Amino acid sequence: MKIFAKEFLAHRKIIFIFILAIFLPSLIVGYLSLSTFTQRREAVKNFLQSNLWISGEAALKSIESTLLEQEKNALKSENFIHLIQLNKDGQSLCGSSEVLSDIAGELFLLDADYQLIFPETGSEYASVFQWERDISNSEFARFFQEAEFAEFSQKDFTRAADLYTESTLVAPSKQHHAAALDGLGRCLLSSDKYDEAYEVYVELSENFGQFQSKAGHPYGITAVFQLFEIDRRRNKEADSVTNLLDLYKRMRNGVWLLNASVYNFFIEEIETILNIPFNEGKFPEIQKSYQDLQKQQSPYRQTLLFTGFLEREVILKLVEKLSLSRMTGEVVPGRLLTTSENDYHLISYAGLTDIQSGQTFYGGFYWDLNSLKKQILPKVLEDLTKDSGLIFQIVNEDGQNISTGIEEPTSEDFLILSSHIFPLPWKLLVSHPDIIALERTALKENFFYGVLLAFIVALMLFGAVLMMRDISRETETTRLKTEFVHNISHELKTPLTLIRLWGETLQTKKNLTQEQKKESYEIITKESERLSHMINNVLDFSRIEMGRKEFNFKKGNLSEVVLNTVESYRYHFEKKGFTFQTDIVSDLPEMNFDGEAVASVLVNLLSNAVKFSPKKREVTVKLFRDDGNAVLQVADKGIGISQNEVSKIFKRFYRSKNNVVSESGGSGLGLTLVKHIVDAHGGRVEVESQPGKGSIFSVILPISTRG
Numbered sequence: 001m002k003i004f005a006k007e008f009l010a011h012r013k014i015i016f017i018f019i020l021a022i023f024l025p026s027l028i029v030g031y032l033s034l035s036t037f038t039q040r041r042e043a044v045k046n047f048l049q050s051n052l053w054i055s056g057e058a059a060l061k062s063i064e065s066t067l068l069e070q071e072k073n074a075l076k077s078e079n080f081i082h083l084i085q086l087n088k089d090g091q092s093l094c095g096s097s098e099v100l101s102d103i104a105g106e107l108f109l110l111d112a113d114y115q116l117i118f119p120e121t122g123s124e125y126a127s128v129f130q131w132e133r134d135i136s137n138s139e140f141a142r143f144f145q146e147a148e149f150a151e152f153s154q155k156d157f158t159r160a161a162d163l164y165t166e167s168t169l170v171a172p173s174k175q176h177h178a179a180a181l182d183g184l185g186r187c188l189l190s191s192d193k194y195d196e197a198y199e200v201y202v203e204l205s206e207n208f209g210q211f212q213s214k215a216g217h218p219y220g221i222t223a224v225f226q227l228f229e230i231d232r233r234r235n236k237e238a239d240s241v242t243n244l245l246d247l248y249k250r251m252r253n254g255v256w257l258l259n260a261s262v263y264n265f266f267i268e269e270i271e272t273i274l275n276i277p278f279n280e281g282k283f284p285e286i287q288k289s290y291q292d293l294q295k296q297q298s299p300y301r302q303t304l305l306f307t308g309f310l311e312r313e314v315i316l317k318l319v320e321k322l323s324l325s326r327m328t329g330e331v332v333p334g335r336l337l338t339t340s341e342n343d344y345h346l347i348s349y350a351g352l353t354d355i356q357s358g359q360t361f362y363g364g365f366y367w368d369l370n371s372l373k374k375q376i377l378p379k380v381l382e383d384l385t386k387d388s389g390l391i392f393q394i395v396n397e398d399g400q401n402i403s404t405g406i407e408e409p410t411s412e413d414f415l416i417l418s419s420h421i422f423p424l425p426w427k428l429l430v431s432h433p434d435i436i437a438l439e440r441t442a443l444k445e446n447f448f449y450g451v452l453l454a455f456i457v458a459l460m461l462f463g464a465v466l467m468m469r470d471i472s473r474e475t476e477t478t479r480l481k482t483e484f485v486h487n488i489s490h491e492l493k494t495p496l497t498l499i500r501l502w503g504e505t506l507q508t509k510k511n512l513t514q515e516q517k518k519e520s521y522e523i524i525t526k527e528s529e530r531l532s533h534m535i536n537n538v539l540d541f542s543r544i545e546m547g548r549k550e551f552n553f554k555k556g557n558l559s560e561v562v563l564n565t566v567e568s569y570r571y572h573f574e575k576k577g578f579t580f581q582t583d584i585v586s587d588l589p590e591m592n593f594d595g596e597a598v599a600s601v602l603v604n605l606l607s608n609a610v611k612f613s614p615k616k617r618e619v620t621v622k623l624f625r626d627d628g629n630a631v632l633q634v635a636d637k638g639i640g641i642s643q644n645e646v647s648k649i650f651k652r653f654y655r656s657k658n659n660v661v662s663e664s665g666g667s668g669l670g671l672t673l674v675k676h677i678v679d680a681h682g683g684r685v686e687v688e689s690q691p692g693k694g695s696i697f698s699v700i701l702p703i704s705t706r707g
């Protein structure tokens, strides 16, 4: 009990010392260093983040100033003066690429009444042919009306042609001249004078192309259709196709100002006519240039789309904004964002007061957001990154980078800034590569220190377990040794007491019978043998412990040694009431062994069999051959050994904790010696045992190993 208590206390002390002296300090140090790392990292991160604010705002300003610069360049008065001059010169006003070659976007111009005056396209309402009233009493009107009468009522085309020719000579304007030429052409055509008619229409298309017929179509277009008709009648198909293709080209380039429906009507008309010969495989070269043309965008069509968009989406909103700002005074540049078909459109506008004296115009700039996304902003961001070392991205509402269109991974610490000046739905995302790196390092460090800490803790626990095991072993050995000393003293005392008692009896009692004397001598001899057996065991054990145990191997007959040992004990056992059976073969081959040691093995096994068989007193000794081994078996029907003790009984000082064992004397060394001796002979010991039923100890010795 005392030993147990001591053991328990020792364990607790060790655990206590382990926790106090090693485990806790290590944990505290680990925790402190981890938290210091974290604090230091946080400090650096905070510093970088405050830097981010300053640099981010500066970057946003820089982006805004780039855009403002572009806006300023676009809305410069010179650009618009240039456009008004173009208008005056009667040149085509579509396609402003020349004006804005260095700016990505398109210009437009409104007059003081918010009417779109650039880009100019044909009005949706066909202009009414109004000149009769002004010239009603003139010579021209007389000739012209007579000509029309001859042409339409009398069907006298020759006279009508003459009258139209007269009209051209007195035409008060180019417009009137054109109308007379048109009539002349018609009459010549009706009188099948193709060559003359052709000349008239060439002149009409080349010199009067911009003037409009009564139907509101430019003569430049209708005259070419007449030329086409003449060529067709004269079987000059190639010429007719070439002329039509040329007209097609000019219309697409916007030589005449047409409204969208007139433009689409004539373009479709020409395409239908041209497709007939092309589908028949005629004029492959002309077809090729026609197809090349179709692959390119039509500048005039673009202009039509643009003005259409302005009229639908922009001008109304602009009117609202401009009327408001008119009330407040000067019109400063402003911006407008519109959305259509999932696309954003950014418009900048400004009032222009200095381009024509006394008149106000409103200039507008339609931003090319695509080029802003793909070229201008990436370039600005690249420069900013170079200067500041920060990472910039412009992202849309879904967080996608607008120039790449994909959501790029960034660190969790970033700054999002929106432009105060431009109403774009985009935002500037700023992050610091060091923060990202810091975060990655932090992750790595945390992982590394975590693993290290876990490893150290595991190592400590492992050490502690080993220590505990060693200590409990040591405690167990100490306990066993104490028990051993106690047992051995008791063991030595009993035979010595008996020897002394019987010696004294022989010495003092003179009248002992012969029988009694014999018994005394026998007891003295037997107890001395027991004593010497015990002392031999202890001596052998101590020799083994000190590594000095030597064996005296000799060739001999194992059966003889076993038989002699058994016989010398038979009387002793039988006297104690044991049935003692033997089955010892005599034809074993000669073996190399230490006879004394093997005898001591057998004596130890026999002595245990007797000691631990309190009730059923049957012991059997067998010696037989099994393949290349000699097997010495000692079986009893005693208390047996539990399964979990079988491996322990060979350990020094070990004794089972039950009454039979503790009441029987013993040192716990017998089986240790047995195992040592058998090992030295290259053999092994096997135990079959069942508690309460008995045990069989088999010593298996190889016959030939030492032969």
Ligand code: ADP
Pocket (backbone or CB within 6 Å): 604, 608, 609, 612, 636, 638, 639, 640, 641, 649, 654, 655, 656, 657, 661, 665, 666, 667, 668, 669, 670, 671, 672, 695
């Ligand atoms: P001792 O016999 O001196 O106690 P041993 O080393 O010979 O020491 O045996 C160790 C323990 O093994 C014994 O104390 C006993 O508990 C157990 N033992 C050995 N032989 C037998 C047996 N034949 N039957 C039951 N228990 C045995």
